[in-house]
Amino acid sequence: xxxxxxxxxxxxxxxxxxxxxxxxxxxxxxxxxxxxxxxxxxxxxxxxxxxxxxxxxxxxxxxxxxxxxxxxxxxxxxxxxxxxxxxxxxxxxxxxxx
Numbered sequence: 718x719x720x721x722x723x724x725x726x727x728x729x730x731x732x733x734x735x736x737x738x739x740x741x742x743x744x745x746x747x748x749x750x751x752x753x754x755x756x757x758x759x760x761x762x763x764x765x766x767x768x769x770x771x772x773x774x775x776x777x778x779x780x781x782x783x784x785x786x787x788x789x790x791x792x793x794x795x796x797x798x799x800x801x802x803x804x805x806x807x808x809x810x811x812x813x814x815x
Contacts, residue, residue: 718747721785721792723775740784748773748785750792750808763796763807771806778804784811
């Protein structure tokens with residue numbers, strides 16, 4: 718597992734009244750990130766759009782409102798399952814390299 722910065726999406730309003738998404742640092746969490754196996758056939762649309770999977774001990778994560786950042790690579794959390802000993806994450810690279 719490697720340390721990643723966990724960020725939360727906090728919608729705010731600009732002085733003109735437009736809504737703007739601001740990513741706020743929450744804490745550093747240890748996550749094991751692996752490239753997804755494309756050979757596997759799954760009927761889940763979220764699994765098909767994801768590029769990586771992840772495992773972490775941290776439980777307070779919600780899909781679509783959190784993301785992970787490490788070395789300039791941003792992983793959007795598209796789905797998470799906190800049941801069990803480790804939280805299982807489906808991740809999608811939104812910026813940076815894979």
